[in-house]
Amino acid sequence: MNPKTVLTTALGYYRENRERFLAEFIQFLRIPGVSTLPQHKADVRKAAEVLSEGLRSLGMSNTELIEGEAGRNPLVYSEWLGAPGNPTILFYGHYDVQPADPIDEWIDPPFEPAIRGQDVYARGASDDKGNTLILLKAVEGFLKGVGRLPVNVKFLIEGEEEVGGAHIESYVPHHPDKLRADAAVICDTAMFAPGVPAITTGLRGLVYVEVEARGSAHDLHSGAYGGAAPNPLQALAEIIAGLKGRDGKILIPGIYRRVKRPSAPELAGWKRLPFNERALLKKEVGARALEGEVGFSVLERLWARPTLEVHGIRGGFTGEGPKTVIPAVAAAKISMRLVPMMQPAEVIRLLSRRVKALTPPAIRTTVRPLSQAPATVVDIENRYVKTAALALEKAFEKKAVFVRCGGTIPIAGLFARYLKIPVVLMGFGLPDDNLHAPNEKFHLPNFYRGIEAMGLYLDLLGQ
């Protein structure tokens, strides 16, 4: 089969099998593999098994579930190395999903996928089951349609992306030979806008902590003790208010020391993007106004500035009606997004020190790190990045843009550091996919085009 026929066959296979691909996508979405919640342990495993069975059925080799320490979710590994002399691509995705709460705000149940218009709604549709399945289906077109792939391919799919990725983080550094490749393709990002494919050239890092505050030995009645007993919820409020100013500046001494602004050309590129601040406000955020650090554009705030957010505060009484309790213990979940050069360990140290400094004398606080990852930057001159841009342009009939992403994909830094290979970040979600929120969705035309783009990419790399 000549090279051109190979590509035509694969692309034909994609088109002919759309309905089945969609049915398989929907089946995959039914699995409530919420890695944050212990009660979904078996579902998480189920998702891994479905993937490994899928990979095995394609004719991939050495497909296995790599088990970690007790309690860890397995890594799904698989390889096809039948193109000696050609490049090897390491494909990454994740099969675990975020919790679905607040469950009340879903139009359809989060694990009963619903198709409305051209979108499929379900938890994990965009983050990251749609993208992960695109990788499998792109490979399927060659292996089932043609009988072989243009390049060598390895899959490493994890099930702990939403809980800090401890398994893959401990696995990758110890298995550089098994994972040896020429480039890694991470399929866990979004397009810039509908019809505008994107390659992500930078990711923010993350530090996620729980700040626990303890006051009295047990819960107290605010009538009997209000005015004498310390209130850990009040203390947490003061601490949180003391961590970030009304101007969006993080009030942690030293936190901006390593922060550098993006290069002038990169900033200029962002200015040319079809970005509409009003659309972000009205269609995606839906608030009265945007917030953030004064003196920076929205894109710079989202992509290239550190941020601090509080995600939840527990303690006391939050049910219906009035309960006049002064809780003994309260805790806040707080995270920071980091930009290149910021060191997670140092950030945790500075944050912890600031929390201590803000803690009232009658309160004891402890800062417990739950997750951390440095930021990532990508070299856009690399062959694997440039080829990706070409494949995207062909599939979407539109030039790919180079953007950054405010989110965090810890594995990107891990691959770069331990496998010493370029990392290509391309994915097919949309900015309004409601990641980590109710009514998460995936735009189905992007599912099909994403498969084509990934097929084109493999074909181009094999030439």
Next chain:
Amino acid sequence: MNPKTVLTTALGYYRENRERFLAEFIQFLRIPGVSTLPQHKADVRKAAEVLSEGLRSLGMSNTELIEGEAGRNPLVYSEWLGAPGNPTILFYGHYDVQPADPIDEWIDPPFEPAIRGQDVYARGASDDKGNTLILLKAVEGFLKGVGRLPVNVKFLIEGEEEVGGAHIESYVPHHPDKLRADAAVICDTAMFAPGVPAITTGLRGLVYVEVEARGSAHDLHSGAYGGAAPNPLQALAEIIAGLKGRDGKILIPGIYRRVKRPSAPELAGWKRLPFNERALLKKEVGARALEGEVGFSVLERLWARPTLEVHGIRGGFTGEGPKTVIPAVAAAKISMRLVPMMQPAEVIRLLSRRVKALTPPAIRTTVRPLSQAPATVVDIENRYVKTAALALEKAFEKKAVFVRCGGTIPIAGLFARYLKIPVVLMGFGLPDDNLHAPNEKFHLPNFYRGIEAMGLYLDLLGQ
């Protein structure tokens, strides 16, 4: 039967029936009548029925459950008016209890009463089932032992004390004739210390609100939107931190305008009380230090200064592990304790205005009042108060002290205002009874002595 024999007979009856009284107390404590939680509606009613059956079996007249509007818990009413020419006492208690959470921190299940040492542990033991039962048993000693009471007695027992008391609040103003009495005895307070009986001469009032903050239209991912989307949890933290200073001063303009310090004699009386600040810190509060408004003694802070407390903050994610959500909505439960002369409606107005002023531009806040009651003061020169002090002294062989109470009993103000009668506040809990907290208890010797004290009181009033 001569007067002396009447008293001796009643006191004898109390002693002979201790075991049965305790068994009935324990049965009463088994009823999980949590008025805050809709799922306990039937249990709350059960508690009312047990009381009304108990009153009926004593030979009281016109015993009834007074039904309110749909959803309201019944008032238990009963009367004995066989002593014309003698005073009429209106007895008040409440049969509803606080929620039991955090349930994990109970040594025994909250509705399976356990006796350890001389205490019975159960939700509602001290607040207010023990005190309420004392009233019934004091009456029983006369009606069953002697055949008649020394004075006329009316009972009005509510089931919404822990949820704002809407039913009794609407009932009392419209039924002054039915409730006509010479004094009201409210049995819902504590002794000053073990062995030190107390009459409460002042109660703080309460304003309880829920402050809801709305940012975006739905939950957002902090990676994708952190740096641009407003965070209502951050806003609430800033609002809470802006409502009270580190020095314990409430930062609401005008809030201290009506606050007056207690009289010099009252303050001098408090200084003579066997109050041990260190014991309060170590045995009751168990924190590193006490907190509160600078420049005032602990007793003054607890009894005669307004306070502001946050009781719970909901919104976002508070489960295990990291979830990087920026919630669309968050809400804080906040209450203030009021001192005499502060007007609840005015306090709500000032508080709401301050919350608005502290709300960031991108956030919408609403302040929803859940409960309110003014503070109460009692005239200690009144006959019914003085006689109560005498009865307490006889029963406990120790002079009763006059104290205030930091808590709120809205019904006290209601009786004073609409029935225009003196209100006597005496109760038999102890300061460390864990009201509204896990492991609530009631000291059984106080249960028996409380019954005697209340019997002595009725006897003295009848002379």
